[in-house]
Amino acid sequence: MPTDLPTGRPDDLPGEIRHWIGGELLDSADGRTFAVCDPVSNSPYATAAAGGPEDVDRAVAAGRAAFPAWSKLGTRERARILYRIADGVEAREERLAALETFDSGLPITQARGQARRAAENFRYFADVIVGLGEEAFRVGDEQINYVVRTPIGVAGLITPWNTPFMLESWKLAPALASGCTLVLKPAEWTPLSAGLWPEILEGAGLPAGVVNIVHGIGEEAGQALVDHPQVPLISFTGSTDTGKHIVRSSAAHLKTTSMELGGKSPVVLFADADLDAALDSVVFGVFSLNGERCTAGSRVLVERPVYEEFTRRLAERAERVRVGPPADPTTQVGALVHPEHYTRVLDYVETGQREAKLLAGGSRPAHLPEGNYLQPTVFADVPRDARIFQEEIFGPVVAVAPFDDEAEAVELANATEYGLAAYVWTSDLKRGHRVAHAVESGMVWINSHNVRDLRTPFGGVKSSGLGREGGAHSIDFYTESKIVHVML
Ligand code: NAD
Numbered sequence: 035m036p037t038d039l040p041t042g043r044p045d046d047l048p049g050e051i052r053h054w055i056g057g058e059l060l061d062s063a064d065g066r067t068f069a070v071c072d073p074v075s076n077s078p079y080a081t082a083a084a085g086g087p088e089d090v091d092r093a094v095a096a097g098r099a100a101f102p103a104w105s106k107l108g109t110r111e112r113a114r115i116l117y118r119i120a121d122g123v124e125a126r127e128e129r130l131a132a133l134e135t136f137d138s139g140l141p142i143t144q145a146r147g148q149a150r151r152a153a154e155n156f157r158y159f160a161d162v163i164v165g166l167g168e169e170a171f172r173v174g175d176e177q178i179n180y181v182v183r184t185p186i187g188v189a190g191l192i193t194p195w196n197t198p199f200m201l202e203s204w205k206l207a208p209a210l211a212s213g214c215t216l217v218l219k220p221a222e223w224t225p226l227s228a229g230l231w232p233e234i235l236e237g238a239g240l241p242a243g244v245v246n247i248v249h250g251i252g253e254e255a256g257q258a259l260v261d262h263p264q265v266p267l268i269s270f271t272g273s274t275d276t277g278k279h280i281v282r283s284s285a286a287h288l289k290t291t292s293m294e295l296g297g298k299s300p301v302v303l304f305a306d307a308d309l310d311a312a313l314d315s316v317v318f319g320v321f322s323l324n325g326e327r328c329t330a331g332s333r334v335l336v337e338r339p340v341y342e343e344f345t346r347r348l349a350e351r352a353e354r355v356r357v358g359p360p361a362d363p364t365t366q367v368g369a370l371v372h373p374e375h376y377t378r379v380l381d382y383v384e385t386g387q388r389e390a391k392l393l394a395g396g397s398r399p400a401h402l403p404e405g406n407y408l409q410p411t412v413f414a415d416v417p418r419d420a421r422i423f424q425e426e427i428f429g430p431v432v433a434v435a436p437f438d439d440e441a442e443a444v445e446l447a448n449a450t451e452y453g454l455a456a457y458v459w460t461s462d463l464k465r466g467h468r469v470a471h472a473v474e475s476g477m478v479w480i481n482s483h484n485v486r487d488l489r490t491p492f493g494g495v496k497s498s499g500l501g502r503e504g505g506a507h508s509i510d511f512y513t514e515s516k517i518v519h520v521m522l
Contacts, residue, residue: 149199159207159211179517185513207505268291302459320430357402
């Protein structure tokens with residue numbers, strides 16, 4: 035790359051990324067590794083241990099050995115450890131941001147928020163577990179029935195490459211709070227930041243073997259975890275195709291699964307909305323995090339009277355977004371995570387030019403000859419059967435289409451296989467609620483965006499997922515409930 039651009043290469047980059055099993059950093063049993071690249075030079079900076087069934091087996095054994103003591107620890111004591119983990123995460127904010135930016139291509143200013151969000155996951159679930167009561171049901175004067183909640187065992191956690199550390203924390207925190215031990219399989223394109231967990235968790239006093247990390251390729255390490263008979267639960271965040279495959283594999287052992295999958299979330303914008311606020315929200319929703327955001331509002335449906343104005347202003351904003359090296363604090367869109375993903379996104383951009391009208395972007399910015407860069411891209415007049423309307427692109431690309439009335443808006447919003455998030459913009463609150471109820475999605479924001487309330491259920495419908503995590507849903511997921519009936 036040109037030498038005047040910051041490389042963002044953090045100090046003390048490890049040359050080797052290893053598994054963490056039973057409190058020890060280990061190579062794979064068979065010694066295999068895979069190369070890890072950064073998305074700016076697209077050249078290898080480290081090798082990571084490539085886990086397979088034997089490594090997963092060792093990790094599950096460590097998790098099983100640690101389970102009796104961890105699951106029986108008082109909730110207050112577990113909560114204290116979770117609070118210390120949160121402090122450890124926050125204390126590494128700058129280091130985490132530097133690693134995440136370098137490894138995943140996230141703009142540094144956006145990577146900085148990740149530590150706080152990750153830390154909050156631990157504090158929140160610490161509070162939940164301490165405050166959790168168990169249910170009891172009295173039947174007349176003769177009988178009482180009460181529920182005993184027990185952690186399910188060694189949980190298998192499989193995570194994607196977008197905001198990798200934060201999404202790992204989203205699973206680690208409730209699993210640990212619930213009393214599970216676990217094996218985490220981080221995404222192979224972005225394994226770097228997971229290397230912070232051992233020092234954070236050990237520093238917080240978490241006993242060895244409670245958390246185990248096995249790196250590797252999804253089809254090998256991930257599959258071995260899914261297939262392991264002593265892992266009764268899989269929490270997965272990733273693509274819909276992989277999710278379907280994991281559900282099929284999990285059926286062999288009737289595992290409990292939670293699937294947080296892809297999206298093609300609609301923004302429904304009525305003519306009476308606050309257009310400035312909606313525009314800010316759309317730009318943020320689809321271009322922040324490089325557009326590699328599961329809840330990105332990647333289809334914008336706009337009521338006809340404001341369609342021309344909105345598309346023109348959105349295109350102007352997209353052209354002004356600063357694309358640049360991830361480590362540059364003025365960068366708003368960085369480098370897409372991996373050349374394979376970049377090529378996939380570019381293929382969609384090419385397809386989109388045949389399917390719809392290109393209003394902005396559509397190519398690599400001229401000042402960035404290398405690295406996985408794309409100028410934020412806006413397509414207008416996108417027909418509902420277009421691939422760029424139907425399929426998740428997972429990059430800074432937005433499809434805009436007009437609608438004439440509320441019924442058509444809802445129909446278009448629901449016209450894809452996905453159902454993760456939706457956004458409604460209108461000054462008519464009755465209509466806002468009506469549309470929110472009619473849209474097929476797990477989460478809807480009315481006149482707002484990006485508010486994450488950790489108490490609320492998180493997840494999607496249709497091809498966007500199965501089950502809910504968040505708040506009490508997470509505790510339900512990581513525990514079994516047994517009912518005890520007692521004659522008084
Ligand atoms: P992916 O499905 O390719 O990979 C996700 C994880 O699954 C990785 O760790 C991978 O190694 C592993 N994996 C792959 N094959 C496997 C197998 N056969 N068995 C077990 N594990 C396997 O997804 P990705 O490209 O890393 O992530 C992007 C996707 O994640 C997008 O579709 C995005 O919408 C989705 N996502 C969803 C949410 C949500 O909350 N709904 C959040 C973030 C990302």
